[in-house]
Amino acid sequence: MEGSASWVRSLMSMELVSGPVPAVAYALGAAGLVLLIVWQALRDDRRLLFGQAMAAVGGGALGLLTAWLISDGIMVFGVSLGWPVIFTAAAGCATVGFAIATAVRAHRLRRVIAVLMVPVLLVCTGLRIDAIYGEYQTLGALFNYSPYRSVDSAGLKDASISVAQWRKLAEDGELPSMPDHGTTYSQHIDNSHSGFRARDALVWMPPAALSETPPRLPVLILLAGQPGSPGRAMSASGIATLLDDYAAAHDGLAPIVVSPDQNGADTINSLCADTTKHGKAETYLTRDVPDWIRAHLPASANTKDWAIGGFSQGGTCSTQLAPRHPDLFGTMIAVDGEIAPTDGGVDHLVASYFGGDRAKYEEQVPVNAIAAHAPSDQAAVLAAGENDTASVANVRTIGKAAREAGMDTVTLEVPGTGHDWHAVNATLQAALPWWCARIGLGATHKTWSDYTRLKVIR
Numbered sequence: 001m002e003g004s005a006s007w008v009r010s011l012m013s014m015e016l017v018s019g020p021v022p023a024v025a026y027a028l029g030a031a032g033l034v035l036l037i038v039w040q041a042l043r044d045d046r047r048l049l050f051g052q053a054m055a056a057v058g059g060g061a062l063g064l065l066t067a068w069l070i071s072d073g074i075m076v077f078g079v080s081l082g083w084p085v086i087f088t089a090a091a092g093c094a095t096v097g098f099a100i101a102t103a104v105r106a107h108r109l110r111r112v113i114a115v116l117m118v119p120v121l122l123v124c125t126g127l128r129i130d131a132i133y134g135e136y137q138t139l140g141a142l143f144n145y146s147p148y149r150s151v152d153s154a155g156l157k158d159a160s161i162s163v164a165q166w167r168k169l170a171e172d173g174e175l176p177s178m179p180d181h182g183t184t185y186s187q188h189i190d191n192s193h194s195g196f197r198a199r200d201a202l203v204w205m206p207p208a209a210l211s212e213t214p215p216r217l218p219v220l221i222l223l224a225g226q227p228g229s230p231g232r233a234m235s236a237s238g239i240a241t242l243l244d245d246y247a248a249a250h251d252g253l254a255p256i257v258v259s260p261d262q263n264g265a266d267t268i269n270s271l272c273a274d275t276t277k278h279g280k281a282e283t284y285l286t287r288d289v290p291d292w293i294r295a296h297l298p299a300s301a302n303t304k305d306w307a308i309g310g311f312s313q314g315g316t317c318s319t320q321l322a323p324r325h326p327d328l329f330g331t332m333i334a335v336d337g338e339i340a341p342t343d344g345g346v347d348h349l350v351a352s353y354f355g356g357d358r359a360k361y362e363e364q365v366p367v368n369a370i371a372a373h374a375p376s377d378q379a380a381v382l383a384a385g386e387n388d389t390a391s392v393a394n395v396r397t398i399g400k401a402a403r404e405a406g407m408d409t410v411t412l413e414v415p416g417t418g419h420d421w422h423a424v425n426a427t428l429q430a431a432l433p434w435w436c437a438r439i440g441l442g443a444t445h446k447t448w449s450d451y452t453r454l455k456v457i458r
Helices: 002-012 020-043 044-073 083-105 106-131 163-171 230-237 237-248 281-296 313-324 347-352 358-364 368-371 390-404 421-438
Strands: 185-187 201-205 219-223 255-261 306-311 332-334 379-385 408-414
Touching: 020 044, 020 083, 020 106, 044 083, 083 106, 201 230, 201 237, 219 230, 219 281, 219 313, 219 408, 230 237, 230 255, 230 306, 230 421, 237 255, 237 421, 255 281, 281 379, 306 313, 306 421, 313 332, 313 368, 313 379, 332 421, 347 358, 358 368, 368 390, 379 390, 379 421, 390 408, 408 421
Parallel strands: 219 255, 219 306, 306 332, 332 379, 379 408
Antiparallel strands: 185 201, 201 255
16 A cells, blocks of 8 residues: 555656656657658648648637637636747647648558647647646646645644744754754644635645744745645745755744635635635635644744735735735735736626625725725735736736835836746745845845846836
C-alpha cells in the first residue's frame, strides 16, 4: 500500500508548466506535424493539400472567434483571457483541423498518425495555455489532489517566545532544532460561526513554527481566484519556495500562510461576502478561519502582523475584506483584482446575492470600503499584469482611494504578464520581504526598483 501511495504521489507531482511532460508533448506534436507535412509534400496530392489548408484556416478562425467570445465577448470568466491565450487557442484549433482533414482523406498509416495527433495537439494546446496562466503547476493540481497530512497530526507546539527573543537565541547560537524547509498541511476548518461549506484549507508552516519553542509569527491568508482552490493558490503562486528562501536567510523565520477556500467549489463565486445565494463566506473568512488559526497555530495576536492577499477574485476579496476588517488585517496584497465584486450585471448581482439591497452591495465595493473606514494605518500592495489593462486601471483607482485614506500604498505593474499567476509570483517576490520588514520580522535592503520584474505606477 505504501509503495502504491508513493507511486501516486510521484505521478501527481509531475510538473505541467515546465519539465519533461510539456517538453515531450511539444516534441511529439511538432514531430507529428512535420511528418504529415513532409509526407504530403512528397505525394504531391493537391486536392488533399487544399483540404488540409482549408481545414487549418477554418479551425484557426473558429478557435480565434470562440476564444475571443469566451474572453472578451461574453466574458465567461469575468475577465479577459488575454491575446496570448486567444492566439494559442486559435493555433491549436488550426493544427487539429489540419490533422482531422488528413485523417479523413488519407489512407492507412498516415490516417493512423493523423488520428493519434489529434489528442496530442489538444494536450499541447492545453499545456501552452496553462503555461501562460501558471495555474496548474502539477498533474495533482489539475485533479485537486492533496498529498498533505493534517495540521492536527503535526504535533505543533504553542507559541512561547517573541520574534525578538528568537533572534536573540540565533545571535547566541542557541536556536532549537528545526527542519531546513517549511511544510504544507491540509486542514478542515470548523465553520461554527458561518455555516459556510468550504473545502479543506492548506497551511504552510515555516521552519521556526515547527520547532519545540516556536515564536509568535505573522500570518498571511492567501486566496485563489475563481475557478480555483487552496491547492492551486499555494502551488501556482510559488509561495512556499519564496518563503523557504526567506526563512533560510532569516534563521527559520517566515510568515505562516493559510489558504482557505472562499467559494466552496470551482463553479461558485461567493463574492467573499455574506449573501443570500451562497451563504456567509465573509463570516467564514473573518471569524471561523482566524479563530481556528489563533487556536491551533503559533500566530501573532497583533493585527499589524496579519495580511490577506490573493489573485483575481481572491485579489478582489482582499481589497474588500482588509478595509472592512481593520481589526483583523494590517496589510492587503492583491493581484489582478476587480474594481468590484462581479457575477453578471450589478442589478442581477444585487437581486440574487443581496436580496435587492443595493447598499449591502455598495459596502463590498473596495473603494467604498476603504473610504468608509478612513483614515487607516493599513498597508496595501496592489499589482496587475501589464497585458491585463482592465486590472491595471483597477490598481490605479483602488490605489488612489487607499492613498487618500492614509494607507501605506504601493501600486505595481508586472511587465510581460497578464491575468495570470506569473504576475502573482513576481509581486510576492517583492511584496513578502517588504511586508516582513514593515512588521519587523526581518530587514530587507531592497527597494521596489531593485525588482526588475516589477514597475511602480501611480
